[in-house]
Each structure stands twice: as C-alpha cells, then as structure tokens.
Amino acid sequence: MNLQEFLNAARAFGKAEWEAIVEGVENDMTLIDETLYSLARESEAKPPVIKRALVEHHPEVARYRRKIETYEGYPKDDILTLSRAMRPDVVKLMELRNMVAQNLGYIDYKDLECELSRIHEETIKDRLQEIVEKDSGEAEALIEKHSMSWESWFQDLRKMTALEETLQPQDIVENVAETFGFDKLPNVVNIHQNEQGIAGFARKFSDSDIRIAGRIIDNASDLKTFLHELSHAILYAYNTPENLEDFLLPAKDEFLANLLENILVKYVCTQTQRRLIQKVNLLEKIRMSLSALFELDLWNKVKTPEERFTYHYERLMPVEHPEYWALDSFRSIDPLFMQYYPLGLLAGENMLVIIDQEGLEGKELGAWLREHLINRAAHVEMAAFL
Numbered sequence: 001m002n003l004q005e006f007l008n009a010a011r012a013f014g015k016a017e018w019e020a021i022v023e024g025v026e027n028d029m030t031l032i033d034e035t036l037y038s039l040a041r042e043s044e045a046k047p048p049v050i051k052r053a054l055v056e057h058h059p060e061v062a063r064y065r066r067k068i069e070t071y072e073g074y075p076k077d078d079i080l081t082l083s084r085a086m087r088p089d090v091v092k093l094m095e096l097r098n099m100v101a102q103n104l105g106y107i108d109y110k111d112l113e114c115e116l117s118r119i120h121e122e123t124i125k126d127r128l129q130e131i132v133e134k135d136s137g138e139a140e141a142l143i144e145k146h147s148m149s150w151e152s153w154f155q156d157l158r159k160m161t162a163l164e165e166t167l168q169p170q171d172i173v174e175n176v177a178e179t180f181g182f183d184k185l186p187n188v189v190n191i192h193q194n195e196q197g198i199a200g201f202a203r204k205f206s207d208s209d210i211r212i213a214g215r216i217i218d219n220a221s222d223l224k225t226f227l228h229e230l231s232h233a234i235l236y237a238y239n240t241p242e243n244l245e246d247f248l249l250p251a252k253d254e255f256l257a258n259l260l261e262n263i264l265v266k267y268v269c270t271q272t273q274r275r276l277i278q279k280v281n282l283l284e285k286i287r288m289s290l291s292a293l294f295e296l297d298l299w300n301k302v303k304t305p306e307e308r309f310t311y312h313y314e315r316l317m318p319v320e321h322p323e324y325w326a327l328d329s330f331r332s333i334d335p336l337f338m339q340y341y342p343l344g345l346l347a348g349e350n351m352l353v354i355i356d357q358e359g360l361e362g363k364e365l366g367a368w369l370r371e372h373l374i375n376r377a378a379h380v381e382m383a384a385f386l
C-alpha cells in the first residue's frame, strides 16, 4: 500500500466531514470509506491507524455510522422521539464494531480500542472515578447556584461565564503564536465563525490550510472551545506523517488537544477568563467523566443502556429521560472516545506542575512543548501523563 495514497484518502475524508458538518454539504462519503477500507486491507503492516480504519471504514460499520451521524430517516419531532428511533441502530452499530474487532482477533471493540491507545481500562476508570469523587461537591454547588439541568447544560455554561467583550479569534491566534513562538500558526490557520453553528471543529486540509470552526467568543465556554480547537490546529501544523506509525489517532489527538488547551489557558488568558474557564472545566470534567464511565460500562452490558445511563448520570443530578443515552455525546459516532477529554485535561494540570518545576515559560516553553509533545504527538504515551 502506498502511504501517500492513504494520507490523501484520510485528508479527503476529513475534508468531506468538514463540508458536511460546517458547510452543510450533503456529501456521499461511501466512496472515501471504500477507498480507506481497501487500502487498509491491502496493507501488510497493521499499525494502529490501519486497524482503526479496518473497523471504522468497514462497509457495514460505515453505513450505520453514517445513518446515525446524519439522522437520516429518523423522525426528528423532538430529541426524545429521535433517541427512541435511533436506539436499535445504535445497538446494531455497537454489535458490528464488536464483530469486526473480534475478526481482527480481539475480545471485543473495547479491547481493541484500549490496545490501540496503549492504556488499560482499569487505569482509565480509576482516574475518571477520582475526578468525579474529587470535584462533585463543588460541581453540585455550581449546578444548584445556576439552576443547571442536563437538557440546558451547554447554554447554562455559556450564560454563567459571559465575558464583558467579544474576543476576536485572529487576535487569539496571534497571541498564542507570539507567546510560544509557534510562528507558522497565523499563516496556516483559517477560521470560520458563526452565531449558532457548531461549537468547535478542526480539520487539516493540507500543510498550509488548517481549518477551525467555532462560535462567536463572548463567553468563557466558547473561549475554552476555541483554545481547544486551536490546540488541534497546533498539532496538525507541526505533524505530517512520514510513515503509517506517525498517524495521529483521534483518541491521542483529543487527549493532547485537551492537555495543550490547559497550557494555552494559563499563558494567554486574563485572570478573569482563567477563573471562568476553571468553572467550565470543573463541570465539564465531571460530565465527560460520567459519560465515559457510562460508555465503558455500556460495552460490557449492551442490553441495559437506560439503566446504566441513569446509574452514572444520577451521581450529579436527576435524569428525566434515560432514553437520551442513544444521543449521548460521542457515543454513536466515535464510541469509547469520551475519556480522552477529561483525561487530557487532567494530564494538562499535571504537565503545568512539571512546567513550573522546570521554570519554563514563553518561547522556551514553546520549544520544549514542540520537542516533547507536539512534534512527536503520535508517539507520546498517554499513560505517562496520568
């Protein structure tokens, strides 16, 4: 298999995803799925990126994934109706992923995912439990103070962290580039903003064209999201695979973006912005930990998702409609993925302690981050930071 062909197909896939999600273009992704799948099958070497492609672009997995992703053919009267209608397909998709993983010699899909990410399920669960136990008291107080609910969660986060002025994303990019010496960023990053659209999204079209989509930045939640997407852009700007082992898998990409995001917040945000982002992080870290614990549990007990959903989420506040599990965060599109957000944030906190001990800052810190983390992103061991 030709590496350049695989890279081109992977980029075409990312570009088509961008067009569908950000621009609302109705792309038929079938052909790209087929290309990636047949290239992966042809490959004699089976590094993580190939194994993942054999699952995600498997014709049946891809068909169900697409259907769920685009809500194709489901009644969309309200999200409860939508969740109920999607449920059988979400279960079917889980079964398909398990089946393909088993054909590749794994116990199930979770076994494959943990091996590709080189991190044990028990380590993941222990860290997530610690996050929930450590922060839930403070989170409950915030939830009560701001009358938050699961249904209005993201609007609540925006409302409670409103900023006095609207920030310009280009200024933030300049600031990050200047602070850390990431000189090429302003030249390669293209920003698409919209009022009500997608919260955040980043894709690499080419070495000189990295796209970020996001909302207007007038609250700390959207500021945090922008810094998160910019962290993805930094990873993409300084990483071009030279062999199959160099491909950055989504799990690692997400983990490192969360880690870097925490570092950007410390060095480019004002004190007020930092304080508000800390609030968002506290609440989001718990929500995402509960979501990930539910997700990991779900793959053990596919038959009782509603019961498991309530069990995990009720640790923070009541769940009115357990049927929403079928729509939970990333579970239908990119399952077993949620843990890399809270774990990445935790790794960022640990990394800031090291940075402090080493007395690093400014461009020196930027160079250090590039050498230890950014330039060799695909080869970083996540477990080493936890």
Ligand SMILES: [Zn+2]
Residues within 6 Å of the ligand: 228, 232, 254, 257
């Ligand atoms: Zn991300």
